Amino acid sequence: MDERTETGLPRAVAIAWGMHEVPQRGPNRGLSHERIVAAAIEIADAQGLPAVTMQAVAKSLGFTTMSLYRYVSGKDELLRLMQDAALAVPEEADLPDDWRAALRVWAGFVREAYHDHPWVLQMPRGQISVLMPNSVRMADLGLRALRDLPLDNEEKIGVILVVSQHVTSTVELQLNLADEGEFVMSADGLDVLGQVVTPERFPDMAPVLRAGQFLETEDTPAREADDVQVEYDLGLDLIISGLEQRIARASAPE
Amino acid sequence: MDERTETGLPRAVAIAWGMHEVPQRGPNRGLSHERIVAAAIEIADAQGLPAVTMQAVAKSLGFTTMSLYRYVSGKDELLRLMQDAALAVPEEADLPDDWRAALRVWAGFVREAYHDHPWVLQMPRGQISVLMPNSVRMADLGLRALRDLPLDNEEKIGVILVVSQHVTSTVELQLNLADEGEFVMSADGLDVLGQVVTPERFPDMAPVLRAGQFLETEDTPAREADDVQVEYDLGLDLIISGLEQRIARASAPE
DNA sequence: ACCTGAACACCGTTCAAGT
DNA sequence: ACCTGAACACCGTTCAAGT
Numbered sequence: 001m002d003e004r005t006e007t008g009l010p011r012a013v014a015i016a017w018g019m020h021e022v023p024q025r026g027p028n029r030g031l032s033h034e035r036i037v038a039a040a041i042e043i044a045d046a047q048g049l050p051a052v053t054m055q056a057v058a059k060s061l062g063f064t065t066m067s068l069y070r071y072v073s074g075k076d077e078l079l080r081l082m083q084d085a086a087l088a089v090p091e092e093a094d095l096p097d098d099w100r101a102a103l104r105v106w107a108g109f110v111r112e113a114y115h116d117h118p119w120v121l122q123m124p125r126g127q128i129s130v131l132m133p134n135s136v137r138m139a140d141l142g143l144r145a146l147r148d149l150p151l152d153n154e155e156k157i158g159v160i161l162v163v164s165q166h167v168t169s170t171v172e173l174q175l176n177l178a179d180e181g182e183f184v185m186s187a188d189g190l191d192v193l194g195q196v197v198t199p200e201r202f203p204d205m206a207p208v209l210r211a212g213q214f215l216e217t218e219d220t221p222a223r224e225a226d227d228v229q230v231e232y233d234l235g236l237d238l239i240i241s242g243l244e245q246r247i248a249r250a251s252a253p254e
Numbered sequence: 255m256d257e258r259t260e261t262g263l264p265r266a267v268a269i270a271w272g273m274h275e276v277p278q279r280g281p282n283r284g285l286s287h288e289r290i291v292a293a294a295i296e297i298a299d300a301q302g303l304p305a306v307t308m309q310a311v312a313k314s315l316g317f318t319t320m321s322l323y324r325y326v327s328g329k330d331e332l333l334r335l336m337q338d339a340a341l342a343v344p345e346e347a348d349l350p351d352d353w354r355a356a357l358r359v360w361a362g363f364v365r366e367a368y369h370d371h372p373w374v375l376q377m378p379r380g381q382i383s384v385l386m387p388n389s390v391r392m393a394d395l396g397l398r399a400l401r402d403l404p405l406d407n408e409e410k411i412g413v414i415l416v417v418s419q420h421v422t423s424t425v426e427l428q429l430n431l432a433d434e435g436e437f438v439m440s441a442d443g444l445d446v447l448g449q450v451v452t453p454e455r456f457p458d459m460a461p462v463l464r465a466g467q468f469l470e471t472e473d474t475p476a477r478e479a480d481d482v483q484v485e486y487d488l489g490l491d492l493i494i495s496g497l498e499q500r501i502a503r504a505s506a507p508e
Numbered sequence: 509a510c511c512t513g514a515a516c517a518c519c520g521t522t523c524a525a526g527t
Numbered sequence: 528a529c530c531t532g533a534a535c536a537c538c539g540t541t542c543a544a545g546t
Contacts, residue, residue, distance in 0.1 A: 005443075006440075006442070007440055007442045007443035007445075007446050008440045008442070008443035009443050009446065009447065014446075017447075017450045018450075019446060019450065031529085031530085049378075053518085053519060053520085054519075054520060054521085055518085055519070055520090063530075063531095064530070064531055064532080065519095065520085065521090065531095066521085066522090066530075066531065066532085067529075067530050067531075069520095069521075069522090070528090070529065070530075074520075074521075075519095075520065075521090121378075121379065122378040122379075123378070124303075124375075124376040124377070125375065125376075125426060129430070130430070131447070133450075136451055136456060136459050136463070137456070137459075139458075139459050139462075140456040140457070140458045140459035140460075141458075143458035143459055143462070144457070144458045147458060153461075153462050153465070154484060154485075155488060157462065157485070158484065158485040158488040158489060159488070159492070161423060161427065161485060161489075162420055162423070162485075162488070162489040162492065162493075165419050165420060165422075165423035166416055166419060166420070168419075169415060169416070169419035172379060173415065176383070176384070186260075186261055186262045188260070188261045188262070189259075189261035189262035189263050191261075192261050192263065192268075192273060193263065193271075193385070196271045196272075196273065196387075197390055201394075202390060202391070202394040203394070203398070204393075204394045204395075204397035204398045204401060205390050205391075205393050205394035205397055206394075207407075208393075208397070208407050208411065209390070211407070230408060230412065231408075231411070231412040231415060231416075234409060234412040234413070234416070235412060235415075235416040237496065237500070238413070238416065238492070238493050238496030238497055238500065239416075239492050239493065239496060240496070241495075241496040241499045241500065242491065242492030242493060242494070242495040242496030242497075242499070243492055243496075244499075245495045245496070245498075245499060246491070246492065246495065285510085285511085307537085307538060307539085308538075308539060308540085309537085309538070309539090317511075317512095318511070318512055318513080319512095319538095319539085319540090320511075320512065320513085320540085320541090321510075321511050321512075323539095323540075323541090324509090324510065324511075328539075328540075329538090329539065329540090
């Protein structure tokens with residue numbers, strides 16, 4: 001489905017790595033992949049993903065819409081490039097020696113990246129390529145955190161995958177809550193909701209909703225955004241302690 | 255940003271619960287929220303998310319595009335309804351008594367749902383409302399699996415969140431691999447990639463890539479789709495064993 | 509009350525033409 | 528080689544009009 005270069009690499013991958021030959025002879029009026037992607041990210045940061053149109057990007061650069069097509073095969077490719085560029089990670093990052101601490105620091109990098117560019121969460125993630133530069137960088141750093149653990153590579157990849165997805169889901173939840181927290185539900189609303197979310201149909205969830213854990217009503221205060229921190233820590237704790245167990249078992253079998 | 259009913263509930267929530275008064279007097283030519291959403295889902299299943307346009311949905315139902323707007327405030331709302339409807343879960347599902355087994359069964363439900371409707375993964379998830387019917391149902395079932403554990407509700411919510419996100423990330427990975435597996439990378443391609451993904455810059459990731467763990471080349475066989483099963487199990491194992499630890503610690507403190 | 513037809517603004521993309 | 532202008536197909540949405 002995707003455009004590919006002669007090497008078999010997806011075009012976006014080649015571009016992101018700077019491997020796409022830009023002839024560099026002739027008029028070159030100053031447009032480039034980097035500038036286009038940067039402009040697009042700036043728009044997304046400021047006005048959200050829907051504001052990123054080919055026309056808006058071109059205009060912000062002072063060029064016509066069509067000039068972009070010399071650098072980018074289409075909007076999909078631009079989005080792909082934005083997605084990876086947004087997930088920048090400090091290339092020369094130091095990680096603590098203890099793998100638990102290192103994994104937490106790494107998780108923090110991931111969190112920060114999504115936090116800086118929340119619109120990435122709104123993009124189709126079905127297309128994230130494991131071959132894009134920042135994905136590779138992130139993965140490399142994650143593997144480094146786990147370097148001394150007695151796990152094979154596949155397991156390590158699995159771990160950093162689990163961790164990174166946990167982080168993104170937490171950021172996502174945070175944004176959701178901030179979003180839904182924008183409206184205050186009236187007593188009416190809570191009532192109406194209570195009529196469908198009954199303890200009979202939802203014995204376990206009804207009490208939670210009724211407790212207003214997730215809802216801002218006229219009576220209960222808003223759930224603090226920092227509350228998500230609890231879930232963030234919980235997930236990380238579970239994974240790390242699960243990992244400790246696994247290692248203990250492996251090094252002292254039976 | 256969202257449209258709300260007088261009760262303060264988002265419109266999509268009210269509709270999904272069937273709480274939106276459909277006057278039901280007069281000509282009623284047979285259109286309904288349910289039919290519209292079902293038609294849209296059918297299109298997404300068959301032709302992918304981009305094929306879901308207001309015109310395509312209307313046409314497949316034999317109505318004009320504009321007729322949809324009597325039921326749905328716009329495309330966003332339709333997408334929201336599709337998203338929730340796609341995550342259907344057996345309402346009368348039985349869960350094993352053992353919480354570990356129950357959690358695994360529950361994870362399987364989530365997995366199945368995404369597997370049946372992979373396009374949900376391509377939708378902005380920043381908008382998933384915790385108030386939508388199937389979200390509530392899923393959460394209820396998840397909480398039921400954990401019912402007997404000595405955790406408070408917030409922790410339990412955290413756990414099912416972590417688990418469900420792990421599952422979706424696994425399905426996502428599976429789809430990514432299937433996608434990237436569509437192209438065979440030439441020896442050239444691997445070479446070119448090797449020039450940027452060097453052991454110097456990516457000491458931990460370069461060997462993994464070189465091992466071709468994620469890539470189908472002319473030499474190495476494709477990574478089996480079922481291979482993702484390893485990551486699926488790993489994550490679930492980690493979480494469950496982390497949970498066991500936490501419980502053991504809680505019931506026998508110090 | 510429910511649906512239609514015409515119309516509008518906007519967006520992604522093409523193609524041939526300019527310098 | 529790099530960019531532009533005109534044009535096209537398509538999409539979401541509005542509004543007034545039909546039954």
